[in-house]
Amino acid sequence: MADRGVADLLERARALDAADPLGSLREAFAPMGDVTAYLDGNSLGRPTRATPDRLRAFAGEEWGGRLIRGWDEGWFEAPLTVGDRLGNAVLGAAPGQTFVGESTTVVLYKLIHSALDARPDRREIVADTGNFPTDRFLIQSIADARGLDVRWLEPTTDPQSGVPGILGRQVDEAVSDRTALVLLSHVDYRTAGIADLPEITRVAHAVGALVVWDLCHSVGALPLRMDEWNVDFAAGCTYKYLNGGPGAPAFGYVAARHIPSASQPIPGWMGAAEVFRMADRFEPHAGIRRFVSGTPSVLAMVPLQSMLDLIEDVGMEAIRRKSEGLTDFIVDLYDELLEPAGAELGSPRSAADRGGHVTVHHERSEAALPLLWKRGIIPDFRRPGGLRLGASPLSTGFAEVCAGIVGIRDALLEAGATH
Numbered sequence: 001m002a003d004r005g006v007a008d009l010l011e012r013a014r015a016l017d018a019a020d021p022l023g024s025l026r027e028a029f030a031p032m033g034d035v036t037a038y039l040d041g042n043s044l045g046r047p048t049r050a051t052p053d054r055l056r057a058f059a060g061e062e063w064g065g066r067l068i069r070g071w072d073e074g075w076f077e078a079p080l081t082v083g084d085r086l087g088n089a090v091l092g093a094a095p096g097q098t099f100v101g102e103s104t105t106v107v108l109y110k111l112i113h114s115a116l117d118a119r120p121d122r123r124e125i126v127a128d129t130g131n132f133p134t135d136r137f138l139i140q141s142i143a144d145a146r147g148l149d150v151r152w153l154e155p156t157t158d159p160q161s162g163v164p165g166i167l168g169r170q171v172d173e174a175v176s177d178r179t180a181l182v183l184l185s186h187v188d189y190r191t192a193g194i195a196d197l198p199e200i201t202r203v204a205h206a207v208g209a210l211v212v213w214d215l216c217h218s219v220g221a222l223p224l225r226m227d228e229w230n231v232d233f234a235a236g237c238t239y240k241y242l243n244g245g246p247g248a249p250a251f252g253y254v255a256a257r258h259i260p261s262a263s264q265p266i267p268g269w270m271g272a273a274e275v276f277r278m279a280d281r282f283e284p285h286a287g288i289r290r291f292v293s294g295t296p297s298v299l300a301m302v303p304l305q306s307m308l309d310l311i312e313d314v315g316m317e318a319i320r321r322k323s324e325g326l327t328d329f330i331v332d333l334y335d336e337l338l339e340p341a342g343a344e345l346g347s348p349r350s351a352a353d354r355g356g357h358v359t360v361h362h363e364r365s366e367a368a369l370p371l372l373w374k375r376g377i378i379p380d381f382r383r384p385g386g387l388r389l390g391a392s393p394l395s396t397g398f399a400e401v402c403a404g405i406v407g408i409r410d411a412l413l414e415a416g417a418t419h
């Protein structure tokens with residue numbers, strides 16, 4: 001495209017930034033050093049500007065100054081207090097149903113076992129072959145260990161969004177009175193396609209099955225209504241759109257109706273009815289604390305709380321509007337710049353069907369990546385040729401997105417010239 005075209009796009013981007021009601025919040029994030037366009041907040045969100053100070057204050061004053069007294073002064077309750085904040089700010093969950101635990105993998109492990117224990121007479125699990133590896137690996141190994149069968153659904157092209165995903169009618173056809181649980185992702189980590197969570201939950205419940213939803217790519221990107229949608233169990237990352245930092249602990253949601261009888265497969269002292277009684281046998285806590293296993297990662301919850309401050313201020317509805325604006329703009333830039341360079345769109349065209357990122361495929365993505373990194377442009381790459389262009393709503397600007405995609409177009413063309 002002629003430079004005139006790029007100049008017009010940049011001008012449009014600056015106008016969008018000027019009109020963005022959340023634009024000033026970009027200043028609430030730590031500077032990015034040599035990076036000019038960060039399009040990977042869907043994999044690792046940026047730290048808030050307050051995070052380095054908060055971490056220093058935590059180490060110096062709370063840990064260093066309060067020492068062991070800190071456990072009585074809030075750390076002990078942190079998995080539940082931070083859980084309740086998450087529930088309220090991003091999950092649509094009333095208090096007492098959310099805990100902060102370990103990695104998403106371990107939290108899912110707990111929730112899957114718990115759901116299966118709640119349906120002891122049922123022999124089948126419904127899951128899909130398009131889910132993230134951890135979800136598929138867990139389902140297969142848990143099914144093997146318990147002697148259950150897995151009905152693997154294949155993603156099919158959604159007539160509405162045009163991208164592969166799991167449809168409500170597929171789940172409807174697969175579930176029966178043999179189904180113990182359905183495990184799916186709400187937003188597809190590759191395509192960003194949104195599954196019809198309320199409908200799929202309804203068809204699972206209609207046969208008496210339970211649902212476990214993976215919310216890794218939806219939490220912090222779109223408003224969620226766990227209670228209203230009647231979800232049974234859900235888990236998700238806090239280091240993607242919740243900017244909790246590398247390895248920040250995941251959360252688990254368990255609907256209040258299941259908690260009193262819920263089992264969990266890693267019963268530890270921190271989930272016991274009376275934690276400091278040092279009892280002979282495990283007696284679960286009456287509440288959501290029973291899902292806590294060992295000593296919680298208090299230090300690793302510090303950055304997340306700084307992001308929750310920002311989210312609580314603006315609310316998920318405004319964040320979703322910004323996110324839709326950003327990904328709509330990315331699709332426009334794809335049409336103008338990337339499609340003419342030979343790329344293919346791998347995400348839904350309509351914002352209503354799409355989470356917080358846009359995937360484009362190009363055979364030279366991998367060759368372009370080192371050029372991009374050198375130039376401070378950071379998209380997310382997934383083999384074979386997928387570039388996920390993530391736009392974390394609060395930290396990403398329209399001009400940033402535009403500069404990034406112009407750079408990606410240039411790098412794809414250059415990588416072609418040298419091959």
Ligand SMILES: *Cc1c(COP(=O)(O)O)cnc(C)c1O
Nearest residue numbers: 103104105132134185189214216
């Ligand atoms: C990112 C992601 C995970 C990550 O699991 P961890 O145990 O936190 O590494 C799991 N599931 C999905 C769908 C993801 O996108």
